[in-house]
Every structure is written in C-alpha cells, then in structure tokens.
Amino acid sequence: MKQITLNEYLNKENPWTDRLQGITDFKKKRDLQQIENEYNLDKYAKLLEFDFDTVEDYKKKEFEQAGLHPITGTIIISKGDDVFKTSVSNARNLFYQLILSKIKKYSSENICELGCGYGYNLSLVGSNTYGGEYSSNAVKIAKKIGLDVSEFNYYTESDYNFIKPNTTIFTTHSIEQIPDATVIINNLEKQKDKINYVIHFEPTVINERTSPFGKMRNKYMELNDYNTNLLYVLKERNDIEILELEIDIFGLVPLNTTNLIIWKFKK
Numbered sequence: 001m002k003q004i005t006l007n008e009y010l011n012k013e014n015p016w017t018d019r020l021q022g023i024t025d026f027k028k029k030r031d032l033q034q035i036e037n038e039y040n041l042d043k044y045a046k047l048l049e050f051d052f053d054t055v056e057d058y059k060k061k062e063f064e065q066a067g068l069h070p071i072t073g074t075i076i077i078s079k080g081d082d083v084f085k086t087s088v089s090n091a092r093n094l095f096y097q098l099i100l101s102k103i104k105k106y107s108s109e110n111i112c113e114l115g116c117g118y119g120y121n122l123s124l125v126g127s128n129t130y131g132g133e134y135s136s137n138a139v140k141i142a143k144k145i146g147l148d149v150s151e152f153n154y155y156t157e158s159d160y161n162f163i164k165p166n167t168t169i170f171t172t173h174s175i176e177q178i179p180d181a182t183v184i185i186n187n188l189e190k191q192k193d194k195i196n197y198v199i200h201f202e203p204t205v206i207n208e209r210t211s212p213f214g215k216m217r218n219k220y221m222e223l224n225d226y227n228t229n230l231l232y233v234l235k236e237r238n239d240i241e242i243l244e245l246e247i248d249i250f251g252l253v254p255l256n257t258t259n260l261i262i263w264k265f266k267k
C-alpha cells in the first residue's frame, strides 16, 4: 500500500476535481426515481443478465463493470485524510475485515442488513442473516444464490415489520442514498423491542470536518444529494445511546468515505 498525495488523487483525469470547484456542473436529486434508474434498472439489471452460481462471481462482475479488475486492479483508498494506492483485493480485505469485526463485536441471534443489494455482505457474515433491499432485480439475484433477501423500502413504515426479534441491524452505504435519515430512525423506533444494536458503515455530511479534504467530502455529499444528517438525527434523540463513532474510518472511494456509527435504543 503506497501513500499518495491529495493532488495525485484529485488529478486532471478525476472528474470530481472540476465538479467540486464548480468548474463543471454536477447536481443529482436522489429520489426513488434516481434509485430505480441507477440501481434497479442499471447496475443490478446488468448483473442479473449473468447466470452465476456464487455471490463472489456477481461481486467480481460488479468490479469489472466499474472498470476494475476485482483482484489485481489498482484502487485509491483512504484512512482518515490520508490517501493510498493499493490492489483491489487488499482494499476489499481491509473493508470487509472492518465490517466483520464490528458485526462480531455487536452480534445477536439474527443479523439483518437494510439496503443490502444482492446480499454480498450478508454472505460474508454467514448464518442467521437476512436483508431488505429496494431493487427487485437485486432481490432476484440474492434469491437465485440462496440468500434471504426481501423487498424493502426505507421510506415505507410497514416494510420494517420484517425485522425479527433479537436482531443486530447494519447498513453499508445505503443510508448514503437517503438525503434525510429522520424517516429511517423513526421507523426503526417502532421496531425497537426487536433491535439490540444498529451499526452503520455510512458516508454522511460531518459538520465538524475542518480540513480542505473534509470540506470537499461534504461538498461531494451535497452534489450527489447523499445523506446529510444521519449523525445529527441520532445525536438529537435522548432515547438513543451512541456506542462507537469513528469519522472517515475507511474510504473505498476517498471522497465517499465510510463513517462508523454504532448505537442502541436505551431500554
């Protein structure tokens, strides 16, 4: 793993260099139509065209479709504000080790991922796992490879009824897709007796970021209409205890960096 400078990351080939400075226009509106187009009809519909037997084959194809060789390709990642060049396989190992170590620490009888795509993370966690996902094409892939994934929409209160008693919930870059997290936390509250812990691996706006790179990350969230308030919705509530918080813990995409937030409803 080789450390590189921010200038090497935000070089002239990176379209975000000009977008973040307002030199070229970029603005998304992240409503359900955007999710339908970007995920269901594009990314997952394209993957569903392949008839693979294993979840790993679908993940490899996903990397290939993003223009990266799933093992030997080179990728730029981040830890805090530091940026590194490494192999895709090393980057993936580091990211999944992080996810698995936190889920193991806060494990329950059942483990549920919300916004789980076709269930790749669930397949790593192992038995007693289930998930919910908006994209019907992702759910079809998951079922085809034998994973317990149901259709689920963060915005629909009754969809949360599928949460089983004695569950640890986790989310991985799916609340990033919901500009205002208030609806999610309100809907989880209705299921709170079934939920032991909630673990987020999520990009979000962090108002306390003061470094130039940190401010660029907040701008990146704004231009993509990604989540702006997950941390602050949680902090405002007096029925929630935050157990772990680590900002910019790891970035498979350095501008879209993952924050770790672990919490529980006070009993």
Ligand SMILES: C[S@@+](CC[C@H](N)C(=O)[O-])C[C@H]1O[C@@H](n2cnc3c(N)ncnc32)[C@H](O)[C@@H]1O
Pocket: 035, 039, 040, 114, 115, 116, 117, 118, 120, 121, 132, 133, 134, 135, 138, 152, 153, 154, 155, 171, 172, 173, 174, 175, 177, 178
């Ligand atoms: C970046 S992908 C991450 C998928 C998966 N968590 C993973 O780590 O591989 C974002 C996921 O959020 C899902 N999503 C977006 N909006 C959603 C919604 N309203 N309800 C449920 N899932 C949603 C997308 O369909 C997509 O699968």
